[in-house]
Structures are given as C-alpha cells and as structure tokens.
Amino acid sequence: MGADRGGSGVRGRRPVRVMAYASCGALLLAGCASMPDGGDLRQVESTPRQDSQVRVYAIPPRPGASAAEIVQGFLEALTSDDANYETAGKYLTDGARKAWDPYRSTTVLDDAPDPVGLPTDTKDGTRDVQFRLTGGKVARVDERHAYSPEAGSYNGLVRLTKLKNKQWRIDGLPQGVVMGTSDFQRNYVSVNKYYYASNGTSGTGRPPATVADPVYVRAQVDPMTQIVRALLRGPTKWLDPVVTSSFPTGTDLKSADTSLSPDDRNRVTVPLNAEADHVGGTQCGRMAAQLLLTLQNLTPTGVDEVELQKSDGSQLCVQTMNQVEGIASHGTGRHQEGQYFIDRERRLVRLTGGDRDKKPEPVPGALGEGAKKLRAAAVSRDETSAAGVTADGRNLYVGSLVSGGSLGEPVLRSQGATPADRLTTPSWDARGDLWVADRDPKKPRLLLLRKGAGEPIVVQAPSVDGRIEAVRVAADGARIALIVEKNGKSSLQIGRIDRSAGDEPAGAGVVETRSVAPQLEEVTAMSWAGDSRLVVVGSEKGGVQQMRYVQVDGSTPLATTPSALANVKEIAASEDEQLPLVAHSETDGIVRLSSGEQWQKIVQDGMAPVYPG
Structure with missing residues (x-):
C-alpha cells in the first residue's frame, strides 16, 4: 500500500506530506521523507523514477495523529526504502503486525490508493473506524517476484482502533502491499534471472x-x-x-x-x-x-x-x-551482424556490418537468385539455411545458403483462398526446427517442420483463442511470441513451448499463452529484442500507430522508446540488444535504427526485414 500522487489520500483533503531538515533532525507529521544521497532534505510530493539517487525514508506516526493521518502515513511509509517495513509496522497494532505479510504480493494501481472513510456508528461506544482503499488495478507482483498485468477495480479494507493510550493504530489490513504506478517504478527494478531450457x-x-x-x-x-x-x-x-x-x-x-x-x-x-x-x-x-x-x-x-x-x-x-x-548458450549463441530482407526483385538479400554506404547483396543459393519470387523469409540461427514464402503466400521453400544450392519442391503448401489467408513469415528455433502458421480459415494451424523438412507437424495450442497472424520463436527455444487475431482485434501473446512428450517433435505444443501488451488493440508487427523483451508495433483503441518495447511478463521496460516511424509494416530486432532495429515502412522502405541515432534509410524498395531466427 503506498501513495504517489499529490492529490491522493483521504477523499476531500490533501494528504499529509513531510518536510524534513538535516539541520534540526525534526520530522514533522506522518509519511515519508525523500533524501538524496547528498545535499539537504527536501519536501516531496512524488519521487520520479528516473532519479536513481533519491532515497525515501519512512517516518513513524506522530503522537495524537488522527485515524486519517495514520492511514495516509502508513501508505506512504510502504513506498519508502525501509528494508523490512519496520517503520510501516509502527502504524499497526501488535496483532496486526504479526499477521501482516508485506512480501506476499505487491498490487500496482494506476494511481495511488485512495483511502475513503466509511460511516461509523459510535452509539455503541465502538473504538474502531474503517477506510476503504480504492483504485484501478494495473498489475500484481507475486511472492516469487513475478509480474503479471491485471485489470479491474481494487478494493481493500483497513480497520483502525484506538488504543488505551489514545493513539490510533491499524488493526486489520489486506496482505501484501499496494501502491501507484509511479511509486512502483521508483521502488522496483526488473532483473532477469537465468535458468536452463x-x-x-x-x-x-x-x-x-x-x-x-x-x-x-x-x-x-x-x-x-x-x-x-x-x-x-x-x-x-x-x-x-x-x-x-x-x-x-x-x-x-x-x-x-x-x-x-x-x-x-x-x-x-x-x-x-x-x-x-x-x-x-x-x-x-x-x-x-x-x-x-x-x-x-x-x-x-x-x-x-x-x-x-x-x-x-x-x-x-x-x-x-x-x-x-x-558452459551456457546465451541468446543467439553466436555473434550476428547481418540483417536480411526481400528486395524489389523479390530475392532474399543480406546487409552486413554497420557501414551505411554498403549495399545489400543477394544471399548465396536459390533464394537469392530470384527463381522463386518471395514475400517473406527466415534465416536459420547458424545462417546456413533459409526458408522463403512465395509472393502469393501459398508455398514455403527451404534452401541452403551456399552457391548453386537448389530448392526442390515446397515443404509446405497452403490452400487459403487469398494471400492474407495463407502462410505467415516462418521462424527457426534453437533446435534448428522451423515454425510457421497457415491462416487458411477452413484449417488454421500452427505447424512445425523438423530441421525444416519432412511432414509438417500440427502443433497443439489449446490456449490460443483466435487465428495466428505472426510467429517468432525465442532464441532459448522455450518461448514463442504470437500475434493472434479475433473479432477484428489483434493481440501479442507469449506461450511456452512444451516438448514434455520426449525428444520427438510430435510432442511439441504451445501452452499457457498470455497477453503481454493488453493496452494495444491492434498489434501489426513484433520481434524479439532481447532475452526477455520484444519490440511491438500497434495502436491503442482509437489511437495512432506506435512502436514500443514490452517485457515478456507484460510490464513496460524503462528503456528508451524507439524513435517514431510512420506506416510501419514489419519490424526486426535481434536478441543482441546492441544490434540496430530494422523496419519496413510503406513511406521510407527498409530503414535501420542504431542506438543514439535516427532512422537511416537503406533502400526504398524492400520488405520483410529479419534477423536470423
């Protein structure tokens, strides 16, 4: 439970805030003081997340504080950097302090929780009062520190009692803590733990x-x-x-x-x-x-x-x-510099290095020779093979990236009536298997081809509700990103790749998909852009197209938003976050964005940019 806005607190009154002075050491009123690592103490209404040197210190309740001040002071103390919530515990009765577990969860609201005093019948001599905490839910962090988006209204009840010494203290409260988004961003940092697939x-x-x-x-x-x-x-x-x-x-x-x-x-x-x-x-x-x-x-x-x-x-x-x-294969497992896309002649071409004057060149092999006109492609993570979808979206070919290599027959053919109802851009996983979705309305399927060949295997995805419009497998081979369309809306979802049936690919499935950009109603493009981050192109309800980063847990990373780019059709990023973004814009063609720079135009006529994977 916490406070992070100037207007939060008991309804109809301004919340208690504190001014503390280093010269006198006096702390006035209940709440938190924000203290820089150096310099004087200063009055704080809300501590911005970007000021990493700001420390917020909890302040115990003042003698004679009203019930409203106790509630407000407790909420503010919970947003402090008090390691064990010891000061926050001073606002509680002994029994409440023993029963309360602040580590059980953190509920994140769009703004600070708003305490509203409830009517109290004092005729029976009761010494208790109650406040209801309200707000709009944004997310929850559970006891294992995992973040998950949430929606709806939050309602929590706080009960106070007057002790024998005439001091108000909180005697009942929800488990865990609650705070507004800006306090959460200041208090918490996202960190990747690492395990083995x-x-x-x-x-x-x-x-x-x-x-x-x-x-x-x-x-x-x-x-x-x-x-x-x-x-x-x-x-x-x-x-x-x-x-x-x-x-x-x-x-x-x-x-x-x-x-x-x-x-x-x-x-x-x-x-x-x-x-x-x-x-x-x-x-x-x-x-x-x-x-x-x-x-x-x-x-x-x-x-x-x-x-x-x-x-x-x-x-x-x-x-x-x-x-x-x-010992451990991290990310792509190899250094990558090349970006690939389809050029004006519908060939697969490669652009290497960061030299902006260097021209893209056709890849070795049949996919770079133009024998089959392409609209999308995927390059294996070891950059020895590639898969290409023909311009009409009907056929999928796989060929080696060596001079003189031939394609043979397509490894997959869609029966969809129109190009929009046929094959998506494919994606290679860490095992060298190829994933693709067939959007045929009569038989929509997520498919897997072991080593890019053989009989396509239908991947069971029971939690996917809608038609898959795009597929990207993570470098770790354990997760998959999907764009799923239903009833005219498209969402970005992350699922686990389950191979629990053994080493046979027939055991593969995608389970427990979850939406990771719920605020976007129209997701049009996405790509993995790090170990736990994706770059997404989409729009909110009634809004304009935007590009942003999202975490696989649904949170928004505190990273620089990519520079604006108009009419983006496709986006490509690498799990190596040092490599540039590459995009296809209907306005500017194939463009590239390196860190600290603006979008750089590569070619006007091109489409479907990809990194290996």
Missing part, C-alpha cells in the same frame, strides 16, 4: 540454452541479495515447466543476514548452505554461470567473477564471465 537445444551440439526469467525486486533494498535469493528459490510458476536449475533443491544463502556485493575486482562471493556442499565441479560451474548472467545488469560495470562457498566457508568453485560461453 529443459530441451531447447537438444541435438544441436551447443551448451544448454539459458532462459531469462524476469522478476521485480526492490531497487534500493540490497537488490543483489534479493535477486540471488530469488534465483535460488527457483523459476517463476509460468516458466517452471520448461526450465531447470543447476542448484540442488533447498539451496539458499548461508544465513538470513547474508548481504552480497562485488569487491573492488568486480568479484562476488556467495556463501551457500549445506545443500550445495557436495556438488561436483561441472555442476558448480553451471550454478556459477546462472549467477553471473543474473548479476550482470545490477552494477554499472557488471560482475566479472563469482566464487561459490560451502557452508563451512571453504571454496566450492570460481568462475569468470569469460568462461560462461563454454
């Missing part, structure tokens, strides 16, 4: 693929220790069926008061409990790789080395970031 790279000869599991932790409350504990506890519920952890069950930090931080060599020492005492060197290396990948974005320079310790303090293993590549 259960079978995402089976048979490829590569190390096991890592899968990003984004969670939210409190940004100013020892986030490194929080995220390591969350990693050791295991993956979030949605991801759990398709990933594994190298840490033995029950592994935790050695003690409850352990606090982790890098030393002056960017080395983090992690003391573990007895559950990890007997792991071997190979397993310990995989454990350390998970930790190193998880900790990379928590410090400005990253973490270079991790030492794992046994419960007696002796060394279990040491691993550096340079060693991770041989």
Whole structure:
C-alpha cells in the first residue's frame, strides 16, 4: 500500500506530506521523507523514477495523529526504502503486525490508493473506524517476484482502533502491499534471472540454452541479495515447466543476514548452505554461470567473477564471465551482424556490418537468385539455411545458403483462398526446427517442420483463442511470441513451448499463452529484442500507430522508446540488444535504427526485414 500522487489520500483533503531538515533532525507529521544521497532534505510530493539517487525514508506516526493521518502515513511509509517495513509496522497494532505479510504480493494501481472513510456508528461506544482503499488495478507482483498485468477495480479494507493510550493504530489490513504506478517504478527494478531450457537445444551440439526469467525486486533494498535469493528459490510458476536449475533443491544463502556485493575486482562471493556442499565441479560451474548472467545488469560495470562457498566457508568453485560461453548458450549463441530482407526483385538479400554506404547483396543459393519470387523469409540461427514464402503466400521453400544450392519442391503448401489467408513469415528455433502458421480459415494451424523438412507437424495450442497472424520463436527455444487475431482485434501473446512428450517433435505444443501488451488493440508487427523483451508495433483503441518495447511478463521496460516511424509494416530486432532495429515502412522502405541515432534509410524498395531466427 503506498501513495504517489499529490492529490491522493483521504477523499476531500490533501494528504499529509513531510518536510524534513538535516539541520534540526525534526520530522514533522506522518509519511515519508525523500533524501538524496547528498545535499539537504527536501519536501516531496512524488519521487520520479528516473532519479536513481533519491532515497525515501519512512517516518513513524506522530503522537495524537488522527485515524486519517495514520492511514495516509502508513501508505506512504510502504513506498519508502525501509528494508523490512519496520517503520510501516509502527502504524499497526501488535496483532496486526504479526499477521501482516508485506512480501506476499505487491498490487500496482494506476494511481495511488485512495483511502475513503466509511460511516461509523459510535452509539455503541465502538473504538474502531474503517477506510476503504480504492483504485484501478494495473498489475500484481507475486511472492516469487513475478509480474503479471491485471485489470479491474481494487478494493481493500483497513480497520483502525484506538488504543488505551489514545493513539490510533491499524488493526486489520489486506496482505501484501499496494501502491501507484509511479511509486512502483521508483521502488522496483526488473532483473532477469537465468535458468536452463529443459530441451531447447537438444541435438544441436551447443551448451544448454539459458532462459531469462524476469522478476521485480526492490531497487534500493540490497537488490543483489534479493535477486540471488530469488534465483535460488527457483523459476517463476509460468516458466517452471520448461526450465531447470543447476542448484540442488533447498539451496539458499548461508544465513538470513547474508548481504552480497562485488569487491573492488568486480568479484562476488556467495556463501551457500549445506545443500550445495557436495556438488561436483561441472555442476558448480553451471550454478556459477546462472549467477553471473543474473548479476550482470545490477552494477554499472557488471560482475566479472563469482566464487561459490560451502557452508563451512571453504571454496566450492570460481568462475569468470569469460568462461560462461563454454558452459551456457546465451541468446543467439553466436555473434550476428547481418540483417536480411526481400528486395524489389523479390530475392532474399543480406546487409552486413554497420557501414551505411554498403549495399545489400543477394544471399548465396536459390533464394537469392530470384527463381522463386518471395514475400517473406527466415534465416536459420547458424545462417546456413533459409526458408522463403512465395509472393502469393501459398508455398514455403527451404534452401541452403551456399552457391548453386537448389530448392526442390515446397515443404509446405497452403490452400487459403487469398494471400492474407495463407502462410505467415516462418521462424527457426534453437533446435534448428522451423515454425510457421497457415491462416487458411477452413484449417488454421500452427505447424512445425523438423530441421525444416519432412511432414509438417500440427502443433497443439489449446490456449490460443483466435487465428495466428505472426510467429517468432525465442532464441532459448522455450518461448514463442504470437500475434493472434479475433473479432477484428489483434493481440501479442507469449506461450511456452512444451516438448514434455520426449525428444520427438510430435510432442511439441504451445501452452499457457498470455497477453503481454493488453493496452494495444491492434498489434501489426513484433520481434524479439532481447532475452526477455520484444519490440511491438500497434495502436491503442482509437489511437495512432506506435512502436514500443514490452517485457515478456507484460510490464513496460524503462528503456528508451524507439524513435517514431510512420506506416510501419514489419519490424526486426535481434536478441543482441546492441544490434540496430530494422523496419519496413510503406513511406521510407527498409530503414535501420542504431542506438543514439535516427532512422537511416537503406533502400526504398524492400520488405520483410529479419534477423536470423
């Protein structure tokens, strides 16, 4: 429960806010003080998320505070950086403090919760009053730190009682905490934990693929220790069926008061409990790789080395970031610079490097020779093969990217009556299998071709409600992004790839799809743009087309929004976030956006840009 707007608080009155002065040390009224790491204290109405140096300190209730001030002060104390909510607990009775679990969940509202006093019948001598907390729900963060979008109205009841010392205290309240969006953005930071895909790279000869599991932790409350504990506890519920952890069950930090931080060599020492005492060197290396990948974005320079310790303090293993590549396959697993698209002659062409004057060249092989006119293509992640959809959308061909290679017969043919009712752009997964959707209204299907050949396998997707319009498989092979159309509206959905039936592709399925951009009613293009991020083109109800980043959990990352671009038809990004976005605009043709720059025109006549995958 928290407050983040100037007009929040008990209805009809301005909320209590605090001005605190370093010179006198006096704290006036209940609430929070926002304190920069240096300089004077200052009055705060709302702390902007982008000011990373601002710290908010909880203030205990003042003697004689009214019931309304107690409620408001408690809500504001919960948005502070008080590590264990100790000050917030001072607003509660002893019984309420013992029963309340602030870590059970965090409910995010569009604005701060609005406390409304309820009528109280005082004729019977009652010493209790009640306030109802209201607001519009945006999201919820559960006990495993997983974020999920929510909608609808929030209603929470807070009951106060007057103690024998004549002080009001909260005697009943909802479990967890509630706060507005801006306070949530200031208080919490999104961090990727990393686990191993259960079978995402089976048979490829590569190390096991890592899968990003984004969670939210409190940004100013020892986030490194929080995220390591969350990693050791295991993956979030949605991801759990398709990933594994190298840490033995029950592994935790050695003690409850352990606090982790890098030393002056960017080395983090992690003391573990007895559950990890007997792991071997190979397993310990995989454990350390998970930790190193998880900790990379928590410090400005990253973490270079991790030492794992046994419960007696002796060394279990040491691993550096340079060693991770041989243990875990992260992202694409190889350096990629080339971008591909279909040129004016309907050939597959490749643009390499960042030289803006360099011209695209046809790829080697039949797909670059123009024998089959194409409208879309996908390049395998090792860039040795490509799949192309013919200009009418009816046929799918697969060929090698070597000179003189031939296509043969199409590997798939759609019976849809029009190009819009035929094949989507295909996508290659981490195992080298090819995914594509057939939009034939009489027989809509999501299909898988093992190694891009053989009899197409129908992928069961029971949770997909609508027709699949676009398919993109993540580099980890455990997740798939879909654009799904129903009743004239299209949404972006993420599903798990389930191969639980064994190594046979017939066991593949897409399960538990969830919408990750619910505010967009018309999603027209998307692409993976990182381990847990996508770039999306779409529009809200009655709005204009926009381009934005979204997380796979449905949250909006605090990253720069891509520069505006008109009439975008297709978008391509790489899991390597350092590589530029590439788009097809009806106005400007094929364009490219590198970090810190504006869109750069490549060619006027081109379409369907893609990165390998």
